[in-house]
Amino acid sequence: MSGVERCPLLRVRDLAVRVRGVDGPEIVHGVDLDVQVGERVALVGESGSGKSTVAKALVRLDPGVEVAGSVQFDDAELVGAPERTLRAVRGAGISMIFQDPMAALNPVRRIVDQVAEPLLIRGVGRREAARRAVEMLDRLGVPRAAERARSYPTEFSGGMRQRVVMAAALVGGPQLLVADEPTTALDVRVQEQVLDLVVQQSDELGLAVLFITHDLGIVAGLADRVAVMRHGRIVEDGPVDRVFLEPQHPYTRGLIGAVPRIDADPGRRLATVADSLVVAREAPPPAGTNRSPADRTQLDGGRS
Amino acid sequence: MTASPPRLVREPQAPPAKSRPHLPWVAPGTVGDGIARGARTLLGRHAGVLDVVGLVLVVLLLLAAVVGPWIAPHDPYRADPTSSLLPPGREHLLGTDDAGRDVLSRLLVGARSTLLAAVGVVVASTFVGAVVAAVAASAPRWLDEAIMRVVDIFLAFPSIVLALGIAAALGPSLTSVVVAMVVAMWPATARLVRAVMRQTTSSQYVEAARLTGMSQRRLMSRHVLPNSFDSVYVQLGLDISGAIVLIAGLAFLGVGAAPPSADWGSMVAQGREYVTTAWWVALFPGLAITLAAVGFALLGDTLRVRLDPTVVRA
Amino acid sequence: MTRFVLRRVGLAALSVWGVATLVFFMTKLIPGDPARVAAGRTATAEQVAQARARLGLDRPFAEQYLHYLGGLVHGDLGWSASTKQPVASDLALVVPVTLQLVVVTMVLTVAVAVPLGTLAAVRHGRSADTVTRLVAILGGGVPVFWLALMLQWLLAAKLGWVPISGSSGFGHAPPVVTGATLVDSVLAGSPTDLADSAWHLVLPAVALSAPFMAVVVRNVRSALLGVLGTDYVAFAVSKGVGPWRLVRHHALPAAAGSTLAILGMQFGWMLGAAVLVESVFAMPGLGTYLQQAVVNQDTFAVLGGVLVTGAVFVLAGLVVDLVQMLIDPRVRASHLGGAA
Numbered sequence: 023m024s025g026v027e028r029c030p031l032l033r034v035r036d037l038a039v040r041v042r043g044v045d046g047p048e049i050v051h052g053v054d055l056d057v058q059v060g061e062r063v064a065l066v067g068e069s070g071s072g073k074s075t076v077a078k079a080l081v082r083l084d085p086g087v088e089v090a091g092s093v094q095f096d097d098a099e100l101v102g103a104p105e106r107t108l109r110a111v112r113g114a115g116i117s118m119i120f121q122d123p124m125a126a127l128n129p130v131r132r133i134v135d136q137v138a139e140p141l142l143i144r145g146v147g148r149r150e151a152a153r154r155a156v157e158m159l160d161r162l163g164v165p166r167a168a169e170r171a172r173s174y175p176t177e178f179s180g181g182m183r184q185r186v187v188m189a190a191a192l193v194g195g196p197q198l199l200v201a202d203e204p205t206t207a208l209d210v211r212v213q214e215q216v217l218d219l220v221v222q223q224s225d226e227l228g229l230a231v232l233f234i235t236h237d238l239g240i241v242a243g244l245a246d247r248v249a250v251m252r253h254g255r256i257v258e259d260g261p262v263d264r265v266f267l268e269p270q271h272p273y274t275r276g277l278i279g280a281v282p283r284i285d286a287d288p289g290r291r292l293a294t295v296a297d298s299l300v301v302a303r304e305a306p307p308p309a310g311t312n313r314s315p316a317d318r319t320q321l322d323g324g325r326s
Numbered sequence: 327m328t329a330s331p332p333r334l335v336r337e338p339q340a341p342p343a344k345s346r347p348h349l350p351w352v353a354p355g356t357v358g359d360g361i362a363r364g365a366r367t368l369l370g371r372h373a374g375v376l377d378v379v380g381l382v383l384v385v386l387l388l389l390a391a392v393v394g395p396w397i398a399p400h401d402p403y404r405a406d407p408t409s410s411l412l413p414p415g416r417e418h419l420l421g422t423d424d425a426g427r428d429v430l431s432r433l434l435v436g437a438r439s440t441l442l443a444a445v446g447v448v449v450a451s452t453f454v455g456a457v458v459a460a461v462a463a464s465a466p467r468w469l470d471e472a473i474m475r476v477v478d479i480f481l482a483f484p485s486i487v488l489a490l491g492i493a494a495a496l497g498p499s500l501t502s503v504v505v506a507m508v509v510a511m512w513p514a515t516a517r518l519v520r521a522v523m524r525q526t527t528s529s530q531y532v533e534a535a536r537l538t539g540m541s542q543r544r545l546m547s548r549h550v551l552p553n554s555f556d557s558v559y560v561q562l563g564l565d566i567s568g569a570i571v572l573i574a575g576l577a578f579l580g581v582g583a584a585p586p587s588a589d590w591g592s593m594v595a596q597g598r599e600y601v602t603t604a605w606w607v608a609l610f611p612g613l614a615i616t617l618a619a620v621g622f623a624l625l626g627d628t629l630r631v632r633l634d635p636t637v638v639r640a
Numbered sequence: 641m642t643r644f645v646l647r648r649v650g651l652a653a654l655s656v657w658g659v660a661t662l663v664f665f666m667t668k669l670i671p672g673d674p675a676r677v678a679a680g681r682t683a684t685a686e687q688v689a690q691a692r693a694r695l696g697l698d699r700p701f702a703e704q705y706l707h708y709l710g711g712l713v714h715g716d717l718g719w720s721a722s723t724k725q726p727v728a729s730d731l732a733l734v735v736p737v738t739l740q741l742v743v744v745t746m747v748l749t750v751a752v753a754v755p756l757g758t759l760a761a762v763r764h765g766r767s768a769d770t771v772t773r774l775v776a777i778l779g780g781g782v783p784v785f786w787l788a789l790m791l792q793w794l795l796a797a798k799l800g801w802v803p804i805s806g807s808s809g810f811g812h813a814p815p816v817v818t819g820a821t822l823v824d825s826v827l828a829g830s831p832t833d834l835a836d837s838a839w840h841l842v843l844p845a846v847a848l849s850a851p852f853m854a855v856v857v858r859n860v861r862s863a864l865l866g867v868l869g870t871d872y873v874a875f876a877v878s879k880g881v882g883p884w885r886l887v888r889h890h891a892l893p894a895a896a897g898s899t900l901a902i903l904g905m906q907f908g909w910m911l912g913a914a915v916l917v918e919s920v921f922a923m924p925g926l927g928t929y930l931q932q933a934v935v936n937q938d939t940f941a942v943l944g945g946v947l948v949t950g951a952v953f954v955l956a957g958l959v960v961d962l963v964q965m966l967i968d969p970r971v972r973a974s975h976l977g978g979a980a
Contacts, residue, residue: 081878083874083877083878109880109881109882110880111880112877112878112879112880113878113879113880113881114880117878117879118875118878120871120874120875120878121871122871125870125871125872126871126872126874126875127872127875128872128873128876128890128893128894129872129894129969129970130893130894130896130897130967130968130969130970131889131890131893135889139876139879139881139889140879140880143879143880143881143882143885144880174969174970176969176970187875190875190879191878191879194879194880374770375770376770376773376774376777475658476658478655478658479655479658479659479661479662479950480662482655482658482659482908482950482953482954482957483659483908483912483946483949483950483953484908484909484911484912484913484949484953485912486912486913486915486916487911487912487915487930487945487946487949487950488946490915490930490931490934490942490946491663491666491942491943491945491946492666493934494933494934494937494939494942495666495667495939495942495943497937564780567780567781568780571780571781571783574783574785574786575783575784575785575916578783578785578786578916578919579915579916579919579931579934580931580934580935581934591783594783594785594786594789597789598789598920601789601792601793601797602793602797605793608786608789608790608793609790611786612783612786612787612789612790615783615786616778616781616782616783616786617781619780619781619782619783620777620778620781623777623780623781624777627773627777
């Protein structure tokens with residue numbers, strides 16, 4: 023890529039994430055990752071590999087973990103920075119979109135209020151914020167945006183909601199969009215539309231994108247670079263073509279081999295990652311590393 | 327009301343400390359430590375201070391109910407005008423009432439009737455409620471609907487008002503209070519059990535069991551009923567707690583136990599006239615009611631968490 | 641939407657009919673002869689027979705029932721044996737007093753419990769949870785009449801901070817228009833009467849709110865905890881929203897629905913508990929009326945009071961449902977979907 027010699031937009035060095043508590047396990051170890059201005063990077067791994075944890079750790083979204091190492095965004099250090107600094111970065115420097123657009127919108131607030139929020143909290147007037155929110159919805163292809171902005175999320179379909187979520191993420195003019203499995207909850211057709219939209223905005227706005235995904239298939243056409251994560255570490259990082267054509271790490275080879283192929287012999291058993299790992303068996307993962315804190319949900323009878 | 331469906335809550339806090347083998351204030355190896363260990367065994371590893379407090383309160387109440395009349399220092403009924411309204415002191419630990427009767431003795435003797443009435447009311451109303459729910463569940467749809475609408479109408483009355491009305495209609499006696507309270511309390515159980523049964527019969531695991539060819543009877547006995555009973559007995563502690571307070575309230579209003587008997591609620595009512603001069607007459611019976619109710623509520627809460635497998639304490 | 645409102649109102653009317661029917665059956669349950677009570681202790685057999693005919697008690701059961709319902713429609717709840725007045729006009733005097741107490745208590749409960757519950761949710765941890773649990777259980781276990789009595793003793797008798805009982809001080813009773821002293825003071829245009837009436841309500845409202853406060857705190861807390869764990873809150877944080885805006889604009893509106901439902905149910909329970917509190921503070925409300933009626937075995941007065949309580953409970957549920965539909969687009973959407 024051309025930007026290697028420039029200072030990257032996002033520079034992550036030796037990032038470690040540990041569950042808060044007396045003997046909370048470390049779930050991400052020594053992650054290095056760069057994202058250049060306008061670059062699209064995919065962070066790939068199976069569920070539990072720590073990729074979402076990394077995404078949330080960038081702007082310290084999960085209060086249940088401790089983050090160590092260094093995250094530099096636009097030359098400012100975020101690890102250990104005061105909450106104020108992080109709030110200023112969230113939504114205006116680094117925005118996020120989440121897995122489930124159904125769950126990411128507050129059901130009791132109007133669309134326009136939710137999209138305009140990043141502007142409102144930064145002192146933009148109500149009217150102006152609403153105008154720019156509608157403009158952004160329109161730009162992202164929400165039909166009759168001005169009118170529909172006044173309605174509530176329940177009245178929107180899944181694909182439309184993901185557009186609304188994206189509008190709220192982009193309205194503050196961020197330089198980096200972190201898309202945490204943005205399409206997993208959508209059906210295939212809508213997935214494609216949403217991804218196209220992300221790429222299109224990235225091109226038009228010069229927006230850098232960090233895709234977090236388990237789906238190698240969607241990465242190929244979208245990203246410039248791929249980083250593969252496993253057990254909380256990055257095992258391979260390189261330009262997308264190189265990683266696909268000459269994967270260095272057996273795990274990457276396994277992941278690529280496990281993508282079902284339509285032209286494969288129908289009688290053959292589908293390949294799994296384990297098939298490739300038989301050759302280069304690794305040490306078993308340390309205990310407690312296979313679950314991210316976000317996955318640690320608790321069944322609660324109303325007491326907790 | 328308290329048996330809300332389990333909710334997924336993301337737990338941002340650190341995992342709690344491991345089970346603590348000792349209560350902080352009990353020295354290891356003493357009798358107190360033995361009791362604390364016993365309580366833990368009964369209440370589960372995660373029992374906190376409040377769980378133990380609940381158990382202790384209920385045990386004390388049970389003790390008072392069983393041996394109260396024998397350990398009472400004075401005759402709870404003997405009026406003695408010469409020792410009327412004595413403040414708490416060495417002779418009368420909790421003072422005396424207007425008729426000169428020992429408050430502590432009356433409290434000890436009153437424990438039995440309080441406990442019997444509350445447990446009796448809860449057992450009876452739970453039974454009635456569960457039977458009505460089961461009948462509704464197995465009846466044709468229209469009858470089921472009709473029964474549950476009637477239940478709703480009963481629930482439209484605050485229980486104390488309904489009990490008051492019925493007790494008034496039946497005439498003043500402890501029996502009519504018990505009947506009135508059963509009438510006032512069964513609908514809540516009926517609604518709860520019916521809701522759990524409906525939820526269970528439409529759940530995917532029952533559906534799955536049905537698909538494996540399990541018979542209707544086996545389905546009922548293996549899945550639907552156990553679930554419904556769970557929801558009932560995790561409620562029992564809270565229900566008893568509520569019944570104790572309700573009985574006391576009715577007695578306070580003058581419905582229920584006739585004046586000379588040592589009933590906690592009517593003792594408070596007696597004391598209200600002297601509250602500015604002889605606070606102990608009203609204070610201690612009220613405290614007894616509170617502690618008894620709190621004890622059962624805490625114990626019920628503990629058991630709810632311990633017995634209900636869907637409630638997992640982190 | 642209109643269809644839903646109409647259906648809900650119809651359902652409420654049906655419930656009130658059910659409540660009335662239940663009360664009617666309660667009148668039939670009573671041992672003894674209501675005609676004898678109505679005619680008086682010294683009445684002759686002839687007078688009792690007259691009373692029976694006047695009350696319609698000699699007619700068939702179904703006819704009595706229809707007669708009773710017909711009477712209800714015209715606001716006829718029978719005659720009180722002790723006040724020698726129609727029960728309906730007695731109730732018109734006492735119900736506003738109770739409603740005023742309950743509404744003031746409700747406002748007090750919400751004003752204190754919502755911030756406390758919010759704090760408990762935001763500061764959520766092991767010790768804060770234990771405190772919340774203890775407060776909730778204590779609140780449920782303390783008999784409200786005893787608490788009222790003890791507060792009266794401590795705050796009024798010993799410390800003299802607030803009036804000991806009654807609804808208004810000497811010379812401060814506003815002319816009775818509605819029966820609710822606050823409203824009457826405003827109608828009379830007298831700020832001193834208003835202050836005095838409010839002053840008299842402090843102790844009863846505090847005592848009455850105690851058991852409900854605990855429940856609301858706990859519910860607000862668990863509703864907020866549920867909301868704070870959702871993705872939309874995480875998304876709001878990722879937009880740069882700070883903690884206070886998060887609670888005020890995102891979490892509280894979403895938790896309002898369940899809290900409102902709890903408050904609706906509590907309205908009825910408060911009516912019940914108000915019986916006890918009024919009795920302690922000698923307030924001339926529905927509770928005192930009911931208690932007097934029970935003591936005097938004034939059957940029609942008791943049943944009239946019970947009926948009104950049930951009806952008010954039903955109406956409170958109706959109001960809550962309609963308000964919920966106004967504020968929560970989820971509820972609105974589900975009803976629109978249901979009606980379409």
